């Protein structure tokens with residue numbers, strides 16, 4: 649029974665420490681979209697990153713916002729990549745067609761030569 653009590657108080661202490669470590673003074677979070685973007689861009693130092701990670705585990709509001717920013721950044725990135733990919737795909741297809749056309753001309757010439765000898 650004592651053991652359970654100790655376990656409980658240890659957990660409480662742990663959560664209190666976590667809460668102290670990750671919750672800013674007052675009830676409002678000090679984290680803003682700028683911090684999340686900085687984190688996603690890899691601009692936070694390790695200590696800031698750790699603090700933010702711990703906070704995101706405990707704060708559903710920030711976790712939700714972080715996830716939505718992460719998703720929209722990924723979508724932006726995919727859009728940019730898609731835009732960069734389209735011309736290169738078109739270019740690739742054009743080059744492939746050109747190679748096929750040359751190959752066709754070459755084989756036609758060879759066949760013509762073979763048959764004309």
Ligand SMILES: [Zn+2]
Nearest residue numbers: 677707709710
């Ligand atoms: Zn928060």
